[in-house]
Amino acid sequence: QSALTQPASVSGSPGQSITISCTGTSSDVGAYNYVSWFQQHPGEAPKLMIYDVSNRPSGVSNRFSGSKSGDTAYLTVSGLQAEDEADYYCYSYTASSLWVFGGGTKLTVL
């Protein structure tokens, strides 16, 4: 069971949009619509931002959106704000009835 592949870092200026990719295989991301994205600030527990590919929990800003194409899921953050600076992790169900995280992406707001 290999971790999903995410870029180590992405950056953007306030007001811009960024997209983080999460690449898996046809046995996980590509096979199921069970992909979540978590935001984690230093010293804090992860926070759910997107679930089931594109659903946003109540209370999460609509600047966050999720999508999927083939074996890759995407998290887009629009209108970047300083408080968006954090680590982001994707998470997916797999064909073995297991779950796997991505390696994480550090988002820097310039």
Next chain:
Amino acid sequence: QVQLQESGPGLVKPSETLSLTCTVSGGSINSDNWSWIRQPPGKGLEWIANIYYSGTINYNPSLKSRVTISIDTSKTYFSLLLNSVTVADTAVYYCARRLVGSSRMDVWGRGTTITVSS
């Protein structure tokens, strides 16, 4: 709303067994899936295991030989045992709730820091 609180020993010696408990409050443990996740210092998240209240269990293959997850529905907590620990098991351990039939893992504990050292 549902809240989770991890508890653990803080410090464990190499080769010993780590025992963690996650107490569920504000809701019923008799539904949903309950998970353990860990994060070594400066590293990413690693899914360890999950258990459905009815007893269905799944383990990360890389840890399966050393891990046991269990649930006590009468006392509203679930637990994790990790045996033969090494320094590589040093991490913050989180418990979390995931809704059945979804990737919605929306409730997390604050995490408990476990250090493996002699």
